[in-house]
Amino acid sequence: MEAARPSGTFVVVGGGIAGVTCAEQLAINFPAEDILLVTASPVIKAVTNFKQDLASLCSPGYPGTHSIDQAGLKLKRFTCLCFLSAGIKAVSKVLEEFDVEEQPSTMLENRFPNIKVIGSGVKQLKSEEHSILTEDGREYGYKKLCLCAGAKPKLICEGNPYVLGIRDTDSAQATDSAFLKACENLEFQKKLTKARRIMIVGNGGIALELVYEIEGCEVIWAIKDKAIGNTFFDAGAAEFLTSKLMSEKSEAKTAHKRTIYTVEEAKKDTRTKSEANYVGSALGPDWHGGLALKGTKEFSHSIHIEDRCEVKKIYLQEEFKIMKKKSLAFPKDHHKSVTVDTELWPVYVELTNGKIYGCDFLVSATGVTPNIHPFLRGNNFDLEEDGGLRVDEQMRTSLPDIYAAGDICTACWQPSPVWQQMRLWTQARQMGCYAAKCMTAASMGHPIDMDFSFELFAHVTKFFNYKVVLLGKYNAQGLGSDHELMLRCTRGQEYVKVVMQNGRMMGAVLIGETDLEETFENLILNQMDLSSYGEDLLDPNIDIEDYFD
Ligand SMILES: Cc1cc2nc3c(=O)[nH]c(=O)nc-3n(C[C@H](O)[C@H](O)[C@H](O)COP(=O)(O)OP(=O)(O)OC[C@H]3O[C@@H](n4cnc5c(N)ncnc54)[C@H](O)[C@@H]3O)c2cc1C
Numbered sequence: 001m002e003a004a005r006p007s008g009t010f011v012v013v014g015g016g017i018a019g020v021t022c023a024e025q026l027a028i029n030f031p032a033e034d035i036l037l038v039t040a041s042p043v044i045k046a047v048t049n050f051k052q053d054l055a056s057l058c059s060p061g062y063p064g065t066h067s068i069d070q071a072g073l074k075l076k077r078f079t080c081l082c083f084l085s086a087g088i089k090a091v092s093k094v095l096e097e098f099d100v101e102e103q104p105s106t107m108l109e110n111r112f113p114n115i116k117v118i119g120s121g122v123k124q125l126k127s128e129e130h131s132i133l134t135e136d137g138r139e140y141g142y143k144k145l146c147l148c149a150g151a152k153p154k155l156i157c158e159g160n161p162y163v164l165g166i167r168d169t170d171s172a173q174a175t176d177s178a179f180l181k182a183c184e185n186l187e188f189q190k191k192l193t194k195a196r197r198i199m200i201v202g203n204g205g206i207a208l209e210l211v212y213e214i215e216g217c218e219v220i221w222a223i224k225d226k227a228i229g230n231t232f233f234d235a236g237a238a239e240f241l242t243s244k245l246m247s248e249k250s251e252a253k254t255a256h257k258r259t260i261y262t263v264e265e266a267k268k269d270t271r272t273k274s275e276a277n278y279v280g281s282a283l284g285p286d287w288h289g290g291l292a293l294k295g296t297k298e299f300s301h302s303i304h305i306e307d308r309c310e311v312k313k314i315y316l317q318e319e320f321k322i323m324k325k326k327s328l329a330f331p332k333d334h335h336k337s338v339t340v341d342t343e344l345w346p347v348y349v350e351l352t353n354g355k356i357y358g359c360d361f362l363v364s365a366t367g368v369t370p371n372i373h374p375f376l377r378g379n380n381f382d383l384e385e386d387g388g389l390r391v392d393e394q395m396r397t398s399l400p401d402i403y404a405a406g407d408i409c410t411a412c413w414q415p416s417p418v419w420q421q422m423r424l425w426t427q428a429r430q431m432g433c434y435a436a437k438c439m440t441a442a443s444m445g446h447p448i449d450m451d452f453s454f455e456l457f458a459h460v461t462k463f464f465n466y467k468v469v470l471l472g473k474y475n476a477q478g479l480g481s482d483h484e485l486m487l488r489c490t491r492g493q494e495y496v497k498v499v500m501q502n503g504r505m506m507g508a509v510l511i512g513e514t515d516l517e518e519t520f521e522n523l524i525l526n527q528m529d530l531s532s533y534g535e536d537l538l539d540p541n542i543d544i545e546d547y548f549d
């Protein structure tokens with residue numbers, strides 16, 4: 001084994017958006033120092049085309065005019081909101097727009113000559129010795145380390161080849177490369193092309209996107225809740241979206257937010273790595289954009305929702321046949337629902353509502369677990385209940401000189417009343433950038449204020465081809481019963497909900513082209529007393545922007 005480098009280096013683990021943003025910010029702050037980015041994935045994720053004058057305050061320092069065709073990569077366009085406080089009480093707001101690009105790591109090194117990408121997974125962290133061991137047998141010392149190793153799908157059932165999770169690009173995209181054989185169980189797209197019926201379990205972001213995108217394959221969608229999309233929506237918004245889901249998909253649907261970049265090119269450039277230990281980045285926005293999510297059948301949409309239920313048991317075909325023979329094993333009702341279905345299926349799923357469905361495979365879209373094992377084992381980190389590394393208001397973990405950002409960490413500071421952590425692209429970028437600033441401040445002995453990004457929760461995405469903006473306590477999270485809601489809804493067009501508490505706006509859900517986001521962001525941030533405006537706030541005949549100018 002090679003000797004550890006002299007400690008004195010900043011090391012970042014993870015080539016996802018949190019790690020790359022962190023490394024870039026460190027490279028800018030310390031142009032004369034080597035920044036090591038150690039990553040298990042063959043591509044890194046970078047934010048490009050950061051368009052906005054004040055962006056440098058929170059961007060990783062991109063020139064802003066990155067060529068779209070660079071290296072022939074397709075881009076993922078992503079729009080998000082960024083709030084800039086001027087260091088004084090007044091907070092101004094600027095719409096931030098950027099692209100997310102998966103790139104070979106050499107592109108990052110070319111842009112930032114003081115970043116060195118180590119294409120090998122971290123096998124072990126030796127926190128007491130301030131060093132990490134990589135899969136390729138090297139050891140690197142660090143003076144400050146930032147862990148950005150992301151998260152992995154939390155599956156309803158581990159080790160079952162018929163239960164797929166969706167995380168890295170490879171798990172969603174089929175290719176026949178030897179490299180991917182290790183990920184065979186995760187080749188979602190390949191399996192889908194042969195599928196007649198699948199079951200999707202879970203009610204969050206991935207499930208919402210999948211049920212809308214999948215064509216030519218029956219989808220049984222099993223959700224714990226009464227309404228769809230519980231992580232993002234209340235029952236009203238869910239109903240607004242369900243009607244869209246159940247209607248035939250429009251032509252416009254095919255205009256994706258962004259296109260997925262195929263990693264094949266990057267893989268040709270890949271350094272030696274342990275295939276079995278490969279851990280990819282989360283796909284992020286528009287991950288399904290370039291995938292053919294089509295099953296064997298000719299129809300477009302066939303979705304059946306089973307609500308208020310969970311998966312009770314999964315039977316392989318042979319197991320199921322035996323069970324069926326011993327008919328006593330199933331209550332009468334079960335038997336009925338199975339015998340109606342004369343087709344044979346590779347796998348059968350028994351739900352807690354008593355129904356059994358045969359299908360080709362299941363997608364477990366049931367959330368994520370921070371990636372803390374196995375490489376952090378043996379280090380005494382404080383963990384939060386969700387399995388994340390606890391970080392304080394300066395992104396520090398409980399161990400000296402170790403920071404964390406993105407999906408791997410759990411924010412444990414006292415948050416602003418209108419911010420909460422969600423494991424999202426935007427927050428991964430903001431945390432990565434802020435962690436680098438904290439590492440810099442600590443190295444230089446300077447104090448640092450909490451970044452403005454954490455003043456207000458703001459997420460922009462698309463579901464069922466509607467623009468969706470979520471602001472603040474959009475689902476009245478943590479407000480108890482002490483709040484009221486105001487709604488405006490035009491079926492098929494827009495759904496607007498605001499959450500009010502003591503006359504102040506605490507959150508909002510905006511579905512469709514409402515044009516309200518800027519005004520509402522301001523109202524949530526400045527906590528103006530809006531009691532006197534009453535329902536005028538959502539009156540479509542009043543130009544609310546003028547009102548508050
Ligand atoms: C299918 C899907 C769709 C999504 N869609 C959206 C969306 O539309 N909008 C949105 O805001 N968010 C979305 N997300 C969430 C978003 O992608 C994540 O929150 C974000 O990518 C997290 O970034 P990260 O850098 O923390 O982690 P990741 O992107 O997961 O990166 C982790 C990095 O760590 C590396 N790594 C892991 N273990 C090791 C190790 N031992 N040694 C070295 N390197 C290691 C990995 O190779 C990877 O490079 C989606 C997620 C998924 C899975």
Ligand SMILES: NC(=O)C1=CN([C@@H]2O[C@H](COP(=O)(O)OP(=O)(O)OC[C@H]3O[C@@H](n4cnc5c(N)ncnc54)[C@H](OP(=O)(O)O)[C@@H]3O)[C@@H](O)[C@H]2O)C=CC1
Nearest residue numbers: 156202203204205206207224231310365366367368423461
């Ligand atoms: N457009 C966007 O913004 C997108 C964002 N993402 C992000 O990517 C990450 C992964 O997405 P996803 O996997 O959908 O995770 P989410 O956290 O969004 O959703 C997980 C869902 O699974 C449910 N669930 C958890 N355990 C079970 C179980 N055992 N049985 C049945 N249901 C269960 C959860 O219910 P409960 O909440 O009650 O536990 C929740 O509805 C998330 O951070 C998500 O925010 C993903 C896709 C798109």
